[in-house]
Amino acid sequence: MNVEAFIEARKHKNLSQNELAEGICTQTTLSRFENNGQVPSLKILIKLCQKLDFPIGDLFPKIGMKNSELVESMDKVEFYFITSEYDMAQKVLTELTFKEEDKESELYLRYLYLKGFLMIFKEEPVTDILFTFDQILLSEKVNEETIYSLLAYTGIGMTYSREKDYDKAEYYFSKVIEKIYVYPINKTEDTWRVLNIVFHSGVFYAEVGEIEASNALLNYAIEICSLNHLTYYLARAAFQLALNHMNEEQPKEVVLELLYDARAYAKINKNNVLLEKIKTVEQQIKTRDMMET
Incomplete structure (x- = not known):
């Protein structure tokens, strides 16, 4: 409680504790409030503040x-x-x-x-x-x-x-x-942070070539999003899974489906950075198809 502001308001009015307390409460009650933070009843507090033209809301931090x-x-x-x-x-x-x-x-x-x-x-x-x-x-x-x-x-x-x-x-x-x-995930904020951890762990294991561990983590991220009806990290998890499947030489259809999912989620989250990455990978796949034919 901002008692110092209250005291400043009393001094600005040139009122002593006795003068302010008169007709409202005892000087002792006011002294205990100003010196020890011992709050009087709300009725007394309102009357004191009204006498000072001091908004009672300004007492509260x-x-x-x-x-x-x-x-x-x-x-x-x-x-x-x-x-x-x-x-x-x-x-x-x-x-x-x-x-x-x-x-x-x-x-x-x-x-x-x-x-x-x-x-x-x-x-x-x-x-x-x-x-x-x-x-x-x-x-x-x-x-x-x-x-x-x-x-x-x-x-x-x-x-x-x-x-x-x-x-x-x-x-x-x-x-x-x-x-x-x-x-335990109890709040939306918990979900964000768990997803952050799971996603970046998935990226790390992909980087060191442990694709199975990476896929498990990324699929877990997608499961968290699905259960909590959230789109956070869905786009990036789907995109990383697509990259993993490309490294595993999975069928093109599997990779493209994940890229399409990633693009849809990226549009929802307005993730323009990821949309550009998806576009680049799709172009790589098209170029590879042309070279093979």
């Missing part, structure tokens, strides 16, 4: 408003990740600010996860990325069962994979895979 704005901004960033619009994500993320006392909150952990992933996508230095994820893992609010620790492990795995250090990458991805299949 605007944390809800601030948090809702932060959440909305981070939702945007998370969606930009889905559509691979990393410059847009960076623009939103750089505008967010946190006070020192907020840096142990869950919102700040989410900010660090988003910042770390964006640093990977923007190919920033490895040490800076790892430092960002270490801040999550060293937080008192995090243990190995929380989604943010799993996201941090995924991010570290992606970082080592980017550097072609696949042994270290596999170490972190394996820690994630042990837990992600049983992680």
